[in-house]
Amino acid sequence: MDARYKSREIERRSLDVDGLKRSFLEWLVYSVGKDARAATRRDWFHTVALAVRDRLVDRWMDTTRTYYQQDAKRVYYLSLEFLIGRLLTNSLANLGITDQCRQALDRIGLNLDDVVEAEPDAALGNGGLGRLAACFLDSMATEALPGYGYGIRYEFGLFEQRFEHGWQVEYPEQWLQFGNPWEFPRPEVLYPVQFYGRVEEFRDSVGERAYRWVDAERVLAMAYDTPVVGYGGDTINTLRLWSARATRDFNFGHFNDGAYMKAVEQKVLTENLSRVLYPNDATEGGKELRLKQEYFFTSASLQDILRRYLQHHSNFDSLPDKAAIQLNDTHPAIGIAELMRLLVDQHGVTWDKAWDITRATFSYTNHTLLPEALEAWPVRMMERVLPRHMQIIYEINAKFLNRSKARAAGDNGRLSRLSLIDERGDRRVRMGNLAFLGSHKVNGVSALHTELMKQTVFADFHAEFPERINNKTNGITPRRWLHQANQPLAALITSRIGNGWIKDLSQIKALAEKADDLVFREEFRRAKRKNKKRLAAYIARQTGVDVQVDSLFDVQVKRMHEYKRQLLNILQAIALYNEMRDNPTVSWVPVTKIFAGKAAPSYHMAKLIIKLINDVAKVVNHDPSVHDNLKIVLLPNYNVTAAEIIMPAADLSEQISTAGMEASGTGNMKLALNGALTIGTLDGANVEIREHVGDDNIFIFGLTAEEVNDLRASGGFNPRDVIASNPSLKRALDMISTGVFSPDDPHRYHPILQALTDGGDHFLVTADFSDYCQAQQAAMDLYRDQEEWTRKAILNTANMGWFSSDRTIMEYATEIWDVHPVKPEHPAETET
Numbered sequence: 001m002d003a004r005y006k007s008r009e010i011e012r013r014s015l016d017v018d019g020l021k022r023s024f025l026e027w028l029v030y031s032v033g034k035d036a037r038a039a040t041r042r043d044w045f046h047t048v049a050l051a052v053r054d055r056l057v058d059r060w061m062d063t064t065r066t067y068y069q070q071d072a073k074r075v076y077y078l079s080l081e082f083l084i085g086r087l088l089t090n091s092l093a094n095l096g097i098t099d100q101c102r103q104a105l106d107r108i109g110l111n112l113d114d115v116v117e118a119e120p121d122a123a124l125g126n127g128g129l130g131r132l133a134a135c136f137l138d139s140m141a142t143e144a145l146p147g148y149g150y151g152i153r154y155e156f157g158l159f160e161q162r163f164e165h166g167w168q169v170e171y172p173e174q175w176l177q178f179g180n181p182w183e184f185p186r187p188e189v190l191y192p193v194q195f196y197g198r199v200e201e202f203r204d205s206v207g208e209r210a211y212r213w214v215d216a217e218r219v220l221a222m223a224y225d226t227p228v229v230g231y232g233g234d235t236i237n238t239l240r241l242w243s244a245r246a247t248r249d250f251n252f253g254h255f256n257d258g259a260y261m262k263a264v265e266q267k268v269l270t271e272n273l274s275r276v277l278y279p280n281d282a283t284e285g286g287k288e289l290r291l292k293q294e295y296f297f298t299s300a301s302l303q304d305i306l307r308r309y310l311q312h313h314s315n316f317d318s319l320p321d322k323a324a325i326q327l328n329d330t331h332p333a334i335g336i337a338e339l340m341r342l343l344v345d346q347h348g349v350t351w352d353k354a355w356d357i358t359r360a361t362f363s364y365t366n367h368t369l370l371p372e373a374l375e376a377w378p379v380r381m382m383e384r385v386l387p388r389h390m391q392i393i394y395e396i397n398a399k400f401l402n403r404s405k406a407r408a409a410g411d412n413g414r415l416s417r418l419s420l421i422d423e424r425g426d427r428r429v430r431m432g433n434l435a436f437l438g439s440h441k442v443n444g445v446s447a448l449h450t451e452l453m454k455q456t457v458f459a460d461f462h463a464e465f466p467e468r469i470n471n472k473t474n475g476i477t478p479r480r481w482l483h484q485a486n487q488p489l490a491a492l493i494t495s496r497i498g499n500g501w502i503k504d505l506s507q508i509k510a511l512a513e514k515a516d517d518l519v520f521r522e523e524f525r526r527a528k529r530k531n532k533k534r535l536a537a538y539i540a541r542q543t544g545v546d547v548q549v550d551s552l553f554d555v556q557v558k559r560m561h562e563y564k565r566q567l568l569n570i571l572q573a574i575a576l577y578n579e580m581r582d583n584p585t586v587s588w589v590p591v592t593k594i595f596a597g598k599a600a601p602s603y604h605m606a607k608l609i610i611k612l613i614n615d616v617a618k619v620v621n622h623d624p625s626v627h628d629n630l631k632i633v634l635l636p637n638y639n640v641t642a643a644e645i646i647m648p649a650a651d652l653s654e655q656i657s658t659a660g661m662e663a664s665g666t667g668n669m670k671l672a673l674n675g676a677l678t679i680g681t682l683d684g685a686n687v688e689i690r691e692h693v694g695d696d697n698i699f700i701f702g703l704t705a706e707e708v709n710d711l712r713a714s715g716g717f718n719p720r721d722v723i724a725s726n727p728s729l730k731r732a733l734d735m736i737s738t739g740v741f742s743p744d745d746p747h748r749y750h751p752i753l754q755a756l757t758d759g760g761d762h763f764l765v766t767a768d769f770s771d772y773c774q775a776q777q778a779a780m781d782l783y784r785d786q787e788e789w790t791r792k793a794i795l796n797t798a799n800m801g802w803f804s805s806d807r808t809i810m811e812y813a814t815e816i817w818d819v820h821p822v823k824p825e826h827p828a829e830t831e832t
């Protein structure tokens, strides 16, 4: 072997500073194709990423090989969204080579932090659901669970948000523009996926009735693999994302003149399938392309799962012992009909056996109770796009309704609610019902949400299958959200309790006894202040607004949604603004209100709320009479990268949804873990956060889910009365309606005012306003006492251990999947 080539082979694996440095210089020249003088920051990012990637490939293959050799039971997490963010910091930290890499770059005259900044943020998700999937990948790899993520390699991730004259404007997010060093294209891993066509009935070899799907259009799904590095770098799992390719007919077909251009056009149209992520969080557009995306990635994933299974097995009897498939919401629920089709039509399994196998293999997570988010595809569309699946769904439905207890009791109302088909109006397939029926376990994402599932959307199914619903309260990965994002606090924690918390967050509990330690408090405050300085600089760069580092950083970062009630927050800000102007001699606690979040492009009310926040911010921030005691900022383009700067710097965490409407929330967990105190309603996981951090260390306000329910049931709420009896609320609303914040267009906010009054205030903003203001006052009062505040902040961090996604994922593993850790076997290092 050529001596030079051989030395490169060694360096690919070397983890010391010298080896890394030599490796960087090699990669820059021979793979990026630049010399050090000409290299841009982006070139260096690609160089470093490729060199780091080298250092995980061996262990990645060891992991995959071990799963194969042991024929381990795998879990497949099917998700239309994976909100990954950047990977460089994550890979370095999980491999444990951050310091070596920093020093190696130092020696070349480069700064690691600058290189990190050149990486695009992989935003293949909308919000909580997508980020949860990414946290779960991290936890599965860290816990050595044989877990695969399956999804779509969208060419365009979630749009880039900018503000123009205070309005949200969307731009395409072109994360792949300069190539993606983390992914491995697998042009040989290719599966056909069909659409449209019709179903033909025929007699099989033994004379039984059988069906085939013919005259369909065909698309190919091509795999791209991204390694998922667990903490410590021992287990490296795989995220497999599918990209649409036109069939090979295109490459090998010969076309005469006109037909050639038509064929190229057709190829482009076909490949649009994986072009763009739908930008809706918890609402469904009902678009045909979306249904096709769902089926496309689900079918490809199932074909891949069956291929892997058949490497060791010759029939499907033990599929449920070797594969657990988790449906992340109903988006991949068509997989239930698809697995039935593959087993019955393609592999000749009998219906009843196929159904038992399917149910034992699938499980389903529900993420919302909002009716507008529950998928229901028009039967007519489903018949056209997936004709065989529609038949299979009818068959499942007929067999189920025939056997159900409701039929026995002659209860037709219940029977029609249990049906997979909503027969009211244009007929639709209820994907939630399909997912429920085709799964052995169905879970909610917080204790409250799971209870409400039993009482509302799935009440009838719960009566029919009382063992099926279970709770798995969400979690977050402490690696990204504390170890990597908050290095000042992470270092402080490690200095006191060691670094065991990174892999076992329950250990962080040991900090609780430091809450009374004045020295520790001082250092805790210093870490928070450092993070606040970093955020203040980011705010100045992004918005031009200067904020006081020592003000109370009051943070609400999440998708813009009426139920999340950003409106409640901005109304309280207006009321506080008025109080400050009325009482200029009072010594106010300086407050910085920080908002960030995207609105779905077609969600007009959410976009109007964005404009309102920007309009209020402009007036408040330029008013000298508040003496800089109040600043309001709305940061543009909230994403994972921005969250990593914001979460560590927050003092107060706004979790103020209308009770019963936020399934769990996960930003609430990130903020509390980073030492923010929560101001929140008893909604989603806030309920459990209160139980863990203690009632004295959280500001709870507002109606409970039960009270909300009763209030709506009694119909006894007139927002106008509430407004009339609360002068500060009335004044704030009057200012909005008279154009104080929109002199150029005084009627701009009419739709908001309308919704809060004649509209009946569906989200109970006015009903909770006064209680919310009191809780805000309590927070400001406490903030004056920095020692007490810090004590409570420390207790928040110390008591959040249970909210690690490692805990969540181990609950899924033992109670739903029955999968177990598998330690990768590393062959002896080859002698060189």
Ligand code: Z16
Pocket: 126, 127, 128, 129, 130, 132, 280, 281, 282, 283, 329, 367, 368, 373, 445, 474, 662, 663, 664, 665, 666, 684
């Ligand atoms: C989503 O992000 C969520 C629910 C949903 O139906 C669709 C999307 Cl894209 C969110 C919930 O709103 C949130 O409460 C929860 O924490 C998160 O999913 C993860 O479970």
